[in-house]
Amino acid sequence: MGDRTLLQVTGLVKSFPLGGGFLKKPSGWVRAVDGVSFTVARGESFGLVGESGCGKTTLGRLILRLMEPTSGRVTFDGKDIFAMPRTELLQLRRRMQIIFQDPYSSLDPRMKVEAIVTEPLRATSNRTRSQRRRVAAEILEKVGLRAGDLDKYPHEFSGGQRQRIGVARALCVRPDLIVADEPVSALDVSIQAQVINLLGDLQEEMELAYVFISHDLSVVEHVCDRIAVMYLGSIMELAPTVEFIRQPRHPYTEALLKAVPFPDPHRRSEPVLLEGDVPSPVDPPTGCPFHPRCAYCFDRCRREKPSSEEIEPDHWTACWLNSGRGLEGEQT
Amino acid sequence: MSPPLLDIQDLQVDFHTPEGIARAVDGVSLAVLKGETVGLVGESGCGKSVTSLAILGLIPSPPGKISAGRTLFEDRNLLAIGPQALRRLRGKEISMIFQEPMTSLNPVLPIGRQVAEPLMVHRNLPRSAAMEQAADYLERVKIPSARKRLNDYPHQLSGGMRQRVMIAMAMICGPKLLIADEPTTALDVTIQAQILSLMMALKEESRMSMLLITHDLGVVAQTADRVLVMYAGEVVEAAPVTDLFDHPFHPYTQGLLRSMPRLGGHDRGRRLKEIPGTVPPSTETLVGCKFADRCPDAFDRCRKEKPEPAGIDRDHWARCWLFEFPKKRGVHG
Known part of the structure; x- marks a missing residue:
């Protein structure tokens, strides 16, 4: 992909302390994200799927440095986001934004739409109020609302419209990357289609890259170019969408589909x-995290955790069944 | 043909709100035959849950009020038999499973007690005998090492396990009808598959009838015999499941099916068909068809007159002027 790479995640780990508290040692650690690596190209939709508790939301937050990792690196356009000072990070945030799942709790009910949509602009640029208002009006039209909606409060909108406000807020700084964390899960199917279409149109128009987090495989298939599936903090399989859906090579992906x-x-x-x-991440199984539920499990799976291998061009799995059968095997 | 087990006629439920009277259920008729699984689908706020709560007299009143209709269960009108008789029926002849197993189980009672309770109440079994049967039933719903977990509390179980406990509780008295309101919506997809397959297996064994309420057309396609589609408090289409998916008649049903991305479909990257606009608020009194404002095929008459159910064939009807047929059938679903 070369210089098309926008986001590079390498060996990312995030552990949360268990129990403990003030002056008290934690009784253990949960590895919510356990050594995750992938890249996202400019203008690409990258899907992240998995069941609840698999670490997909934590991963999404880490990508934007909304929390600090335990170890690992995230580079955005070649710059290490965890190494940069706060002022520089703030400037970078203009280029990476987030859309949340719940269109009710993610908008401040006491703020008018104008204040909500322009908040990222206020934080990252020194435009005047009227300039900001003009940008906001433009963006609202783009997401299918009206400029007149700027002076309304969130409660005056339906769920689908609120999600459009959330999209407008993310877009108003013209970002290159949007992390969309379950952006349509709270919406009814007819409204869901409206928002999915909107995200698709905007991507084409503005050359956006998405990290699209969802538990809904049919939505992710529809939206994304490549899909990664997570289980207990690790990526089990990563492949271009058509291959992922038609020829899954990890037993977990197969079962999920x-x-x-x-x-x-x-x-x-x-x-x-x-x-x-799903086993508790507090007490994860030894070896492959999926082995207790896997129909093909053998000895090695219980002992050693498989690492991610490229088994076909751009198709990665972390599974002993596929290990050694991949590209490297063919080349030698 | 034997009479239906459950026969709801022209049910109407109103809620008094500060904005006025909201008609959540507006003349719903539906029947469930013996041994049949009927799917009731629709988007949030369409009245599907309120319909199911009304059957068992669980509408909070005030603000809710059942303002018209009949609900015949076998030969009893559930709306008329009174709270005492309803209580004797609930959990024994008609049971219900709710969406959120955490909030519908009692957090301070061990699960064994909760599963045994219907037996103690309805069958007057002594506690020890009831607990013994509860343990058996928990094994039947595949709770691992069930006997050891009788004294566990709901918070010690996973979401899927809690839903299994709910199922055990609902089924232990062998009800004739199970009402399941979004039973798998809060669960992950692999757990959903486990729970659905468990429910269908238990249903086959006991020849029970089931009213399955869901927004998920995939779940309906996999489980139901007949489907009713609700929109804004009304049933807009009813059909055997294969007819509904092969030949949806109502523009709303068509819209729902088209707006859904399908796994492994060939529509990847293409625009989904949207249903424009949003559901009208239930406090509004609308003349004509409630879907007219969002309907791509609406014409003059749709905005003036309310369509009555029109039969496409014996079991398949829709509430739409586009399908006006000379022979109009009754409303029976």
Whole structure:
């Protein structure tokens, strides 16, 4: 990808202390993100899927340095975001923004739409109030609201419209990257389609890159160019969307895809059930995090954690089944 | 044909709000036959949950009020039998599972007690015998080492396990009808698959009927025999599940099916078909069809007159002027 690379995440780890408190040692650590690496190109949609508690939201926050990592690196346009001073970070934030899941709790009910949408501008530029208002009006039109909405409060809008306000807030600084954390999960299906289409149109128009976090595989398939699936803090598989959906190579991806209830009564399949629950990240299994639920598990899976290998061009898995069968194997 | 197990006719539920009277359910008729699974689908606020709560007399009143309709269960009108008789029915002949297993279980009672309770109340079993059966049933819903967990509290279980406890509680008296209101919406997709398959297996074993309320068309396609689509308090289309997915008639049903991205579909990157606009507030009294403002095919008559259900064939009808057929059927779903 070369200079098309916008975001590079390398060996990112985030641990949270368990228990403990003031003057008290934590009783243990949870590795919410456990050594994650990937890149996102300019203008690309990168999907991050996984079940609750897999660490996808924490990862999204780390990418924007909304929290500090335990170890690892994130570079944005070649610059290490964890090494830079606060003033520089603030300038960089103009180029990376976030959209949250819940359009109700992510907008301050006491702020007018104008103040909400222009807040990132106030923080990062020294434009005058009227200039900011003009930018905000322009952006509102772009996301399908009206300039007249600037003087309203969030409660005057429906859920879908609120999510448009959230999108407008992220866009008003003309960012290069948007982390969208479950942006349509709280919306009904007819409204969901409106917001997905809007995100797609804006991407084309403004050459945006998305890190699109979602638990909904059909939405991610629709939106994204590449998909990574996380399980207990690690990426299990990463591949271009068509390959990911049609030829998944990790048993977890396979199980996840088969569990989605297909909206066709003629295709009632007895799903291949994944037994049991996701293990607690407080006490993760040894070896491969997926092995207790995996149908193909063998000895090595219980002992050693597989690292991510490129098994086909741009297709990575962390699974002993695929290990050594990949590109390196073919080359030698 | 035997009469339906549950037969709701022209149900109407109003809520008194500061903005005026909101008609949450506006003349809903639906029937559930013995052994049948009926899916009730629609988006938030369409009245599907209120309909299900009204069946069991669980509408908080005030502000809610059932202002019209009949709900026949076998030969009893549930709206008329009174709170005492309803209480004897709930959990015994009709049970309910809710969306959020954490808030619908009692957090300060061990799960064994909660599962045994219906037996103690409805069958007058002594506690020890009830607990014994509760343990058996928890094994049946595949709670691992169920006997050891009888004294666990809900917070010690995962979301999927809590929903299994809810199912055990609802099913232990062998109800004739199970009402499941978004039973898997709060769960992850792999857990959802486990719970749905468990529910369907138990239903087959016991020949129970089920009313499944959900917003997820995928879940309906995989489980229901017949489907009713609700919009703004009304049933707008009813059909056997395959007919509904193969030949949706109502523009709203068509819109719902088209606006949904499909896994492994060929629509990747293409624009999804949207349904423009939003649902009208239920405090508004609308003349004509409630969907007219968002409907791509609406014409004059739609804004003036309210369409009555029109039959496409015996089991398939829609509330839409586009499908006006000479022979109009009754409202029975």
